[in-house]
Amino acid sequence: MTVSRLDPKRSAVLLVDLQDKLLPVMHEKTTVERRAGRLIQGANLMKVPVLLTEQYPKGLGRTVSSIAKQLDGAVCIDEKTRFSACSESVIRLLEKFDIKDVVVAGIETHVCVLQTCLDLLERGYTVALCEDAVSSRRPIDKKAAVDRMIQAGVLPTTVESVLFELLGDANSPLFRELRGIIQSRD
Template sequence: MAAPSRRLHNPVIFVCDLQDKFRNAIWQFDKILLTSQKVLRAAQILQIPIVVTTQNAGKLGPIVPELQPLIKDAAVHSDKTLFSMVTPEVSSHALFSGQSKREVVIVGIESHICVTQTALDMLAQGHKVYILADGVSSCNEEEIPVALARLRAEGAVVTTSESWIYETMGDAGIAEFRDIAKLVKETSADTKTALAGLLSKI
């Protein structure tokens, strides 16, 4: 029997503009952080590269402290005025310089602006894009289902963090499965909280 292998071979996680200045403006911001923490912990276990952006950090500040320990080894940390995360610094990084396409997973804000424009740019470059519905939001909650419907129509996969984590693995025989299963169990209450909040608008 062949050795177990992962279902997704080139994933990369995009963390979009999760800055403290937005904490009180974004609907269900605390729920996005719960999902982002889980996904970033999974990235550590599965050794998935991370791309982080801030929107005009000079004025809007750094990424929230809850995520700082989980992004310290990010492959790219790009500050931007663009709405899309696909800045020149990101585009020119070795992650995207080869011929192979990536499975780009996006969490962050705002679903109808920066998340949407990032997804459209990545799709245009031929990458597969996953939007984690329990990991994105906007100031106005009504924007979210409109943005997700548009992104589905454009070819992005709208899914949940747990579904994506298990799809990335694809096989309970991989070496990291036990640690991921432990993570999923540890964060089960957070997952329910995030789903109940953010998916209520889908």
Template structure:
């Protein structure tokens, strides 16, 4: 199944000041999430960002906040975004069948959010190179579980090129520097 811009929403989960430094490959995760947010904006894909218990874990890191544009940043206490009434309402209001997920921690908030979205009948894509945990073992276990649940594991470039759909467009030319 292709990831289509007109059917997708991007969800960036808990990329916060006190979480990011503890993750595996934080620079890669931030760089790819930035690329996803820029691509979403260019292709008309709405985005939602979350912050888990921001009083304790801090705000979204500035590198992500800078490119989030008009995307709302929603605080939450539940590990699954879909268990949080504010997020669930905001996501449902987007009226999108596909959810593209990136963020932290893969084996906690990302996996629980993905499972909640699958339970509601959404097509879920987790971006492996824009998702992280504190240990590689947790990341691998998360990806195995997601695949077993019918979630599709993808990469940043897969998402960008599927949102674009073809070369030669104004959007393709605008995003080309991000993928070179």
């Protein structure tokens, strides 16, 4: 497998199911919510497309307000009942923007995030998983899913690492603003 660095011109962020009735029961929910928020802010700053899914919103609620209010630049909010976020509309948008690399965050790691990442790999995308912005109710479920994804070819990373990789250079005019996003308190 050839691994290249993330490039903002060919990358997108995919946020999976950060919803009102799901997030409150997740392990380390506050950390996941804050890190996902930083990921959105950084992606918006660098004009990286943000796609978002909601699993059965009628029963599980909408995207949590702290995340939803940052989605000005989101290009897709896809409602789904399938566990994988790789719907036709999400794949069409990835193709439209000529996306090759997908940065994934969300919940639950061992269900929707896992199936999404496996489907993206199967379709030929490079998948970077922000381990600090995914969760499950039980830590063992998250660990097992992350281990499986890495064995399948998913690249483990963190929100901070992804954002600096996408930026690429401290001489960028966006560096100070991005540093402020990253250094905001947990």
